[in-house]
Amino acid sequence: MNNQTKSDQTISKEEEAAAQQEIWKYVFGFTPMAVIKCAIELGIPDIIENHEIPITLDELASKLGCSNSLLYRIMRFLIQYKIFQEKPISETREMGYSNTPLSRLLTRHGNRNMADFVLLESSPVMLAPWHKLSAKVSGKEESAFGAAHGDDVWAFAAANPEHSKLIDNAMACDARVAVGAMIEGCPEVFNGLRTVVDVGGGDGTALRLIVEACPWISGINFDLPHVVSVAPACKGVEQVGGDMFDHVPKADAAYLMKVLHDWGDEECIDILRKCREAIPQDTGKVIIVEAVVGEEDHAFKEVALMMDMVMMAHTNKGKERSLKEWSCMFREAGFSRYTIKHIQAYQSVIEVYP
Ligand SMILES: C[S@@+](CC[C@H](N)C(=O)[O-])C[C@H]1O[C@@H](n2cnc3c(N)ncnc32)[C@H](O)[C@@H]1O
Incomplete structure (x- = not known):
């Protein structure tokens, strides 16, 4: 005793x-x-x-x-x-x-297989930064991924095509689930849009599924050159290489899925402003498909928290955000209002208007 x-x-x-x-x-x-x-x-x-x-x-x-x-x-x-x-x-x-x-x-x-996502997250490249997490949190290292690999995840992917392919395949798994849930849960998001640019769209899987479900839409899949140069061709989707921090191609709506969570607030505001410049100021919108943390009733709330840790390990300043944080960022980027819809996935759909 x-x-x-x-x-x-x-x-x-x-x-x-x-x-x-x-x-x-x-x-x-x-x-x-x-x-x-x-x-x-x-x-x-x-x-x-x-x-x-x-x-x-x-x-x-x-x-x-x-x-x-x-x-x-x-x-x-x-x-x-x-x-x-x-x-x-x-x-x-x-x-x-x-x-x-x-x-x-x-x-x-099937459309819901997650095998490639398991293979990405369990790869030695993605596991190594977890060993640097305490160094990042204690301030000894700026970035866990950088401490493990000497570069950020996107520069590493550009220099390592095999790893880039692993990322693209894994993102495509998640895209199939999230877009499927959107088409089922809130198809009206795509009503009246003639063109959609998917900013950081990976291999174009999301846009391909959107265009298949909404054939009145023409898609522009916009991502870094090393990603779009190996993306499969797809009817109704144009592949465009570029840097979203320079410019975003013009369209009726900009679609951002799992992109903003990779970046810090200032970078996100920059990306959102570029998207705002790319859409019509009176009728355009930005469609954001991301997790919202702190939603107690959300069936996937634990996934959002895990994803937040993944962002800490794999990106420099990325994070999952609460609705309050999202709302502040939209205001800072010059948007006037937003709506949010929950779907059967860990992400929610946020429509943001100029
Ligand atoms: C987490 S992935 C999401 C891919 C896709 N949106 C999805 O949900 O399946 C982030 C994407 O952002 C792209 N990306 C990173 N930096 C970029 C930049 N500066 N300009 C354009 N795309 C970029 C990456 O190549 C990657 O495809």
Whole structure:
């Protein structure tokens, strides 16, 4: 009793037992990500998806040409996390593996797969800056990504085409989900627009989906030259290379998805002013698709907070913003009003008017 600290005395035995159990989640916090990455690299979710009935361990091991015992342990771990499940194979008692809603998101099928996002975030390049986070927070380093790689993430991507491709593919995963949710939840955002410029549009996936759903729109996908030079051609979307800090191509609306969160307030105000110059002052708008932190009822509120940490690790001054912070920035950039809509994604849709 004498050795107990004041705070120990206020903790019940149950709370202490729960904490002792919970701490292991953080000790080995990296494990689920690493094992999911392993499953994606081996192509396990796709093999299971393409197998008409649940696949046995022997069948899966033989398709992969790998050891039954290692594979068994990988699958046992992932089943615990509901990534895969075991089901009886019809008419026999033998069990086989099948996909769950979660592992289906790791296949290469469908509009909602997130495999490439896992591969980006678990890549050595993106993991290295996390080891510099305390140096950044304590002020010893200006940027965690810079301390790890000597450059910011966009300059690094320009010099490393393979990493740039990883980023583009990962962003395309998220774009498919967010644009799908927009088209489902608030398609009216695109009514009456003849042209839309996607500023920092990556490989053009978002604009391709918007133009497919709203064929009256002509799209301009605007991004850095090294990104648009390898972006796939797409009907209804013109690829334009450039720097959004210099200028933004003219259109009825400027679309900014997951771009402003990469930058500090002053840079965002600069980008927003460039967008304002690019749209008609009377009928134009800027469509921002970003997280809003501090919305207590938001189903994805934890994702927004995680994303905020990702911005701290991977960008110089980027951050996720509260509605109050967004509102101040819009005013500073010279906009008069905005509306906000929630969709079935971690981002919200903010329409901002000159
Ligand atoms: C987080 S990604 C978002 C991509 C896309 N909007 C999406 O949501 O899928 C940010 C994008 O901004 C682009 N970017 C960075 N600096 C830029 C600049 N100065 N001018 C234009 N685009 C830029 C990057 O190349 C990258 O494609």
